[in-house]
Amino acid sequence: MLPMDCHTHTYCSPDSDAPAGSMISRAQALGLRAYALTDHIELCRFFPQGFYGVPARNEEDFFDYAARYEHSMQQNQLAKDLYQGGMQLISGIEMGEPNADFALAESLLQDKRLDFVIASLHELPDRLDFYFLDYAQEDVDALLDAYFAELWKICKWGKFDVLGHLTYPLRYIAEAGVSVDMTKWQEPAAECLKAVIRNGRGIEINTSGYRQKYGRPFPDREYLELYRDLGGTILSLGSDAHCPEDVGGGIAEGAALAKSCGFEKVCYFLRHEPHFIEL
Ligand SMILES: [Zn+2]
Ligand SMILES: [Zn+2]
Secondary structure, three states: OOOOOEOOOOOOOOOOOHHHHHHHHHHHOOOOOOOEEEEEEHHHHHHHHHHHHOOOOOOOOOOOOOHHHHHHHHHHHHHHHHHOOOOOEEEEEEEOOHHHOOHHHHOOOOOOOOOOOEEEEOOOOOOOOOHHHHOOOOOHHHHHHHHHHHHHHHHOOOOOEEEEOHHHHHHHHHHHHOOOOHHHHHHHHHHHHHHHHOOOOOEEEHHHHHHHOOOOOEEOOHHHHHHHHHOOOOEEEEEOOOOOOOOOOHHHHHHHHHHHHOOOEEEEEEOOEEEEEEE
16 A cells, blocks of 8 residues: 655646646545645745746746646645545645745735645756756756755754755756766755754655656655664655656655655645554
8 A cells, every 4th residue: 555645746737737636636646545636836936927037037937926826726725525435634834935925925924724745856056947058058066055054954944854865966967868976966955954854853764756767756765764773763755746647656665765765754744744554
């Protein structure tokens, strides 16, 4: 039995067209113990475009995540009201760039409809999502320095439930054929993980990388072992599915990896409280 999938998107996210019902049906069919809807809410573009007074930088530069947020919360509430199965259904968000506005992040955290917040860093201030960068033209060392510096701000703030896909840029760097020795960022990564632990928060194993050419989870074993060695115990599992076929994808591998790294339990969140499931 798969323990959980606590990172999935629906059509409330700009990069998915999946109805929540089809995602939940798939999760139910897989026999998941817990399942979370976590649509993208990017805080760096939370308000309508006019608020920022800037042009869209490309066709995927979406604004007004405030409207998406409200839509997503209403959808999740309705799903929780209608769902009759035995699986624990969780209303979450993937909060992108909380470092753009920590006060806004904290006000959203007051929402009683919200069980679970994944904090993710998809882009650096005034830069595009790591997905869009041209790594042949970029100073990859400087990018990773900036990535861990921004991540540190998020971890030090520490009011999320789990930190999303630690090492997110590595997929795009690897897919661009650029090799990096991550030894240099071991210490910054450890400082981020220490802050997460100090704040009583957790991290996720995001298994989407198993479905991609990259072939590894976010984060991979070396960071999970570091997290364990530093005393980290709060760990969730999420596929980052954007369509029903990907729900639960890589979760068995992620659970086996967690176990082999010395974790005995994984957890899901209700009203921001961790609930543990034995592996
Ligand atoms: Zn993400
Ligand atoms: Zn996601």
